[in-house]
Amino acid sequence: MTKWRLPLGRLQRKVLLVVTVIVIVPMLAAGWLASEWVASSFEQRLERWIMDAARASQNWLQAYQNDADMLGRVLADDKAFVARLQRRPDEDSMPTPVRRIAQELGVHLFQVYTPDYKLIYSSIPIEMEALWESGQTEAVLKVVRKNKSMLAAVGITPVPHDGAPRFYLVLGSLLGQDFTNELAQFTGLKTRLYYREGHNYYDVFSNPDQAVALRSLTADALRHLEKDQKPYYSLMAENGQFRGLYTPIVDTTGRVEGIMFSGLERRGFHDVLTNRIVLFLLISLVGVVIGGLTGLLLSRLVLRPIEYLRDGVMQLSGQNFNASVPIQSADELGDLAKAFNAMAARLRAAHDEQAQRFRKDKLTAMGELSAALAHEIRNPIGVINTSSALLEKSAGDPGKTAELVRMIREESLRVSDLVQDFLQLSRHRQPAFAAIDPVQPMERALNTALAGKNNIAVSKQLDHDGAEIMADAGLLQQAWGNLFTNSLQAMAGRKGELRLSARVDGDHVQLSVEDSGSGIAAEIMPRLFEPFFTTKEEGTGLGLTIANTLVEANGGRLEAQLPEKKGARFTMRFPVYKRAQA
Numbered sequence: 001m002t003k004w005r006l007p008l009g010r011l012q013r014k015v016l017l018v019v020t021v022i023v024i025v026p027m028l029a030a031g032w033l034a035s036e037w038v039a040s041s042f043e044q045r046l047e048r049w050i051m052d053a054a055r056a057s058q059n060w061l062q063a064y065q066n067d068a069d070m071l072g073r074v075l076a077d078d079k080a081f082v083a084r085l086q087r088r089p090d091e092d093s094m095p096t097p098v099r100r101i102a103q104e105l106g107v108h109l110f111q112v113y114t115p116d117y118k119l120i121y122s123s124i125p126i127e128m129e130a131l132w133e134s135g136q137t138e139a140v141l142k143v144v145r146k147n148k149s150m151l152a153a154v155g156i157t158p159v160p161h162d163g164a165p166r167f168y169l170v171l172g173s174l175l176g177q178d179f180t181n182e183l184a185q186f187t188g189l190k191t192r193l194y195y196r197e198g199h200n201y202y203d204v205f206s207n208p209d210q211a212v213a214l215r216s217l218t219a220d221a222l223r224h225l226e227k228d229q230k231p232y233y234s235l236m237a238e239n240g241q242f243r244g245l246y247t248p249i250v251d252t253t254g255r256v257e258g259i260m261f262s263g264l265e266r267r268g269f270h271d272v273l274t275n276r277i278v279l280f281l282l283i284s285l286v287g288v289v290i291g292g293l294t295g296l297l298l299s300r301l302v303l304r305p306i307e308y309l310r311d312g313v314m315q316l317s318g319q320n321f322n323a324s325v326p327i328q329s330a331d332e333l334g335d336l337a338k339a340f341n342a343m344a345a346r347l348r349a350a351h352d353e354q355a356q357r358f359r360k361d362k363l364t365a366m367g368e369l370s371a372a373l374a375h376e377i378r379n380p381i382g383v384i385n386t387s388s389a390l391l392e393k394s395a396g397d398p399g400k401t402a403e404l405v406r407m408i409r410e411e412s413l414r415v416s417d418l419v420q421d422f423l424q425l426s427r428h429r430q431p432a433f434a435a436i437d438p439v440q441p442m443e444r445a446l447n448t449a450l451a452g453k454n455n456i457a458v459s460k461q462l463d464h465d466g467a468e469i470m471a472d473a474g475l476l477q478q479a480w481g482n483l484f485t486n487s488l489q490a491m492a493g494r495k496g497e498l499r500l501s502a503r504v505d506g507d508h509v510q511l512s513v514e515d516s517g518s519g520i521a522a523e524i525m526p527r528l529f530e531p532f533f534t535t536k537e538e539g540t541g542l543g544l545t546i547a548n549t550l551v552e553a554n555g556g557r558l559e560a561q562l563p564e565k566k567g568a569r570f571t572m573r574f575p576v577y578k579r580a581q582a
């Protein structure tokens with residue numbers, strides 16, 4: 001399974017992390033606190049509003065009763081009206097101006113009762129469920145109209161006669177849907193009226209066909225309303241649809257006749273403002289967006305130029321000297337980009353100059369090599385030329401002829417050796433690397449060099465502990481062959497000694513050969529590896545050059561050193577590839 005990673009640079013990820021820790025986390029905490037504060041203070045305001053509005057609704061109800069009461073008293077004082085009432089109470093008993101005012105005030109109910117509560121006239125055919133106590137002037141009473149119960153806010157005015165009531169005038173309003181609609185318009189809240197029937201409360205106005213029982217109140221809330229007769233505020237009123245206030249409607253006997261509900265639907269903008277989670281999520285979202293934009297801005301302003309610089313440096317380190325960085329700003333990063341471009345330009349110039357010098361050096365070296373080669377070949381060719389010219393003249397002298405033929409063969413052999421060595425030097429064979437014991441090519445070359453010779457004593461001190469190197473054994477054997485050939489030539493058929501040693505020095509293996517030959521003069525030491533440098537009559541001067549080239553091609557170094565005793569000492573050094581397991 002491949003691990004998914006953000007498509008961002010490491011620096012960008014760090015900046016994002018820092019922005020997350022420094023900006024987003026504290027912002028989430030602040031968002032939480034802010035949402036708590038906004039929600040609770042908004043909730044408090046809503047509650048206060050609902051309370052005030054509910055009080056206004058109650059006052060409205062009270063106003064109906066006051067109006068009815070006031071009209072009742074006006075009528076009771078009207079002698080003509082009382083006289084008419086005594087004759088025959090009917091609709092026209094009421095003087096026209098009073099009737100008009102009553103209509104304006106919404107007082108539609110007009111009833112006349114005898115002192116023993118017998119109804120003798122009613123403007124609307126209704127029955128009072130419960131009647132008032134004597135002395136009571138205002139009441140909210142349950143009435144039945146067309147078999148439907150509802151509430152009426154009424155004022156009760158006794159019309160006295162000789163000190164005792166003769167009639168009771170009951171004026172008032174039926175509290176129907178009109179009333180609740182008016183209240184809703186006036187307060188901006190949903191208003192419901194519940195009347196009581198036994199232990200239950202019913203709403204008849206919201207749905208005229210069906211009385212809906214008030215069930216959403218808990219027993220505790222009901223006790224609060226009925227026993228303490230105090231308003232009850234609920235955040236989840238009317239089955240959770242509203243936040244609102246239930247106010248008990250208490251008649252003058254102290255009984256709760258109904259409950260008025262004023263509430264605000266839990267929907268819309270204010271519900272968002274009181275919902276802590278939604279608020280928190282909204283504030284967090286805004287914060288995260290701000291944080292993200294901050295990170296993006298930072299990455300554009302700071303990280304982009306740094307990334308350009310990094311790419312430029314990577315290109316330079318990969319030898320691409322044409323790398324350049326766009327200069328985007330006139331600040332420190334811009335200065336850095338300018339400095340980088342200047343540095344890249346200088347490096348480019350230095351590199352070009354170096355390449356040019358290298359080409360020149362190569363041509364010079366080739367010229368020197370060709371000159372040396374021509375010089376080396378010219379001598380034997382000259383001898384061959386002269387000998388072959390003399391050969392023609394010495395046709396009758398077999399002794400001289402044989403001598404000249406020998407010279408021709410020797411010189412052409414020398415040219416052939418030279419060409420062979422030269423070929424070996426110029427032909428670049430790619431080493432076939434393998435992990436090998438470095439002593440193995442040395443010993444093989446030694447065996448070949450010593451074949452048929454018994455004047456050489458060999459001593460070995462191999463302490464390389466089985467360390468291995470990465471090299472081409474064949475090429476190294478050839479290099480060792482050249483070294484041994486030189487040693488044997490330096491000992492020139494006399495009794496001699498070859499001392500071989502191998503040891504590990506740090507992370508390198510060091511292999512040496514020391515002979516007891518003529519030794520190397522200090523002044524020629526620096527020239528040993530030069531092509532065609534030789535001190536020998538028959539030498540080509542290529543043996544050490546070839547050996548050195550081969551050792552370097554195998555990742556090693558060849559050095560001529562001062563020997564411990566008389567003679568010459570050559571050492572090869574290679575990096576250790578693998579040490580033997582202890």
Ligand code: ADP
Nearest residue numbers: 486487490519534535539540541542543544568
């Ligand atoms: P060549 O053997 O053809 O002269 P080399 O490059 O092999 O060419 O050697 C260059 C010179 O280094 C030799 O001519 C000789 O003077 C010197 N030299 C090399 N190896 C030894 C040695 N083991 N003892 C003494 N001199 C040496």
